Amino acid sequence: MRNSNSDRKVVLITGAGIGIGRATAKAFGAPDYTVLVTDVLHEEGEAVAAEIRDAGGSATHYSAAKAGVVGPVRGLAVELGRHGIRANGLALGFIRTAQALSEQHSKRAAGLAAVSAPIPRGRVGEPEDMADVITFMASDKARYLSGQTILVDGGFAIQSH
Numbered sequence: 745m746r747n748s749n750s751d752r753k754v755v756l757i758t759g760a761g762i763g764i765g766r767a768t769a770k771a772f773g774a775p776d777y778t779v780l781v782t783d784v785l786h787e788e789g790e791a792v793a794a795e796i797r798d799a800g801g802s803a804t805h806y807s808a809a810k811a812g813v814v815g816p817v818r819g820l821a822v823e824l825g826r827h828g829i830r831a832n833g834l835a836l837g838f839i840r841t842a843q844a845l846s847e848q849h850s851k852r853a854a855g856l857a858a859v860s861a862p863i864p865r866g867r868v869g870e871p872e873d874m875a876d877v878i879t880f881m882a883s884d885k886a887r888y889l890s891g892q893t894i895l896v897d898g899g900f901a902i903q904s905h
Contacts, residue, residue: 752802755882756780761788763841767871768878769793773801781805814893821891830890832881837897838868864899 755772759765761783772779773796781796781803783789789805796803820831838844838859845853856868877896880886895901 752776752778753882754778754780756782758782760792761785763843764836764839764871764874766792767875769803770796771872771875771879772882773799773803775800775802777801779803817893818891825890830882830887832886832889832891833893834874834878834881835893835895835897836869836874837895837900838863839874840868840870844868862900862903863897864902867898869896869898 753776755777757765757769757772757779760769760779760781762785765783766788769779769781769792779793779796779801781789781793782805783792786805793803793805814833814835817831817833820829824831838856840856844856860866860868874896877894881889881894
């Protein structure tokens, strides 16, 4: 999406206060992007927006919740495609984030080590792995990619086939 006030591209990142969202928002912190930082974690989201601004980028923070990915991505791609706007999403496999390492909420470090064995790439993903895929999806190299939700899981999902 292009910001009508400049030549900057506008990118909206959900869950941008921590983990993958934070890494991705910061990856788009370059001067040719305006980053809309969204997160239910208000302080963390605002901190990421401030970091981007302090580094010379443009960012605004909105408190918001994540919704389902596939349906909205497809709907936005259909609705906005004729205006030159692409919409894509990312579906994640096991990623080493603060939440995944949490003893209270997830697998913890031992659990992540255990699930890495059947992953064809031999490891769990890192937030930066996701940020790299997302910046590609937003780049002109992916100019014909729209309405897709890309599964990034190191090949884990193919294990059942």
